[in-house]
Amino acid sequence: MWSRVRELRLSRGFTQMELAKRSGVPQGTISNIETGDTKQPAPDALEALARALGVPVTDLMASPASSRSLREELAQYLERVPYEVPVYEQEAAAAMFEGAEPLTYVPIPADVRPVKRDLFALTVRGDSLAPDVMPGDYVVIDPDRSPANGDLVAANADAKVMLKRYEVSDGKARLAGNGGPVDAERVEIIGVVVWQGRRR
Numbered sequence: 425m426w427s428r429v430r431e432l433r434l435s436r437g438f439t440q441m442e443l444a445k446r447s448g449v450p451q452g453t454i455s456n457i458e459t460g461d462t463k464q465p466a467p468d469a470l471e472a473l474a475r476a477l478g479v480p481v482t483d484l485m486a487s488p489a490s491s492r493s494l495r496e497e498l499a500q501y502l503e504r505v506p507y508e509v510p511v512y513e514q515e516a517a518a519a520m521f522e523g524a525e526p527l528t529y530v531p532i533p534a535d536v537r538p539v540k541r542d543l544f545a546l547t548v549r550g551d552s553l554a555p556d557v558m559p560g561d562y563v564v565i566d567p568d569r570s571p572a573n574g575d576l577v578a579a580n581a582d583a584k585v586m587l588k589r590y591e592v593s594d595g596k597a598r599l600a601g602n603g604g605p606v607d608a609e610r611v612e613i614i615g616v617v618v619w620q621g622r623r624r
Contacts, residue, residue: 428484430458432477447476508532509564511545530562532619542567543618546578546585552601553587561622563587567615571597576617581606585614 433443433454440458444451449469456462457469474481510526530545548561553576557563563576571577571590579586579599588599588606590613597608 429454429473429477432479432484433458436477443473443476447472449473449476509543509545511547511562513547513549530564530621532564532621546587548587550587550603552603553589554602557587557620558622561620563617564619564621565615566618569616569618571613571616576620578614578617579606579608579611580614581611586611587617590616 433440438446440451440454443449443454447454447469449472453462453465453469454473457465457473470481470484474484477484508529508531511528511530512524512526526544527547532543532545543564543566545562545564548557548559548563551559557576563578565578573590573592575590577588577590577599579588586599586601586606588601590608591598591600591605599606599608599611
């Protein structure tokens with residue numbers, strides 16, 4: 425079922441060891457997937473291999489023209505597996521890119537499941553977006569998505585992370601919230617909020 429892993433690896437000139445280094449998936453696991461010894465690889469491993477090979481996960485299946493049912497089977501399989509993102513304190517979030525450990529992990533819905541695994545979550549501490557986002561809520565951030573007018577964003581200002589609404593007016597971008605507007609050019613936008621959840 426996963427025979428295209430080998431085909432895609434070879435087409436890129438990778439050895440199993442090189443693909444293991446690029447993906448973080450052990451070489452033995454790659455070998456087992458390619459030989460069919462592993463019938464249902466872990467979703468994390470599949471997503472890491474797909475990312476390293478530069479293809480969607482569904483392209484790892486037996487044939488690019490394989491029957492739709494196989495692709496649907498994979499999609500359903502991935503949907504059943506919980507996807508969790510690391511959670512950081514809002515105040516400490518600016519340091520997370522320097523190797524800070526997450527506080528915990530929070531599950532997110534399947535429709536937010538990314539192709540790549542670099543989403544992260546913040547625990548909201550301030551009330552700059554209340555009542556839409558309240559202290560204690562989780563917000564999941566996509567660091568690769570560009571903000572559009574009206575999006576909630578996380579921004580880094582002097583090593584402090586703030587949550588604001590991205591607004592464009594007269595060709596000028598600003599970040600709005602209960603604490604007043606901030607010129608978007610004066611901060612680093614870390615990413616766009618793609619999901620939020622209330623802590624129970």
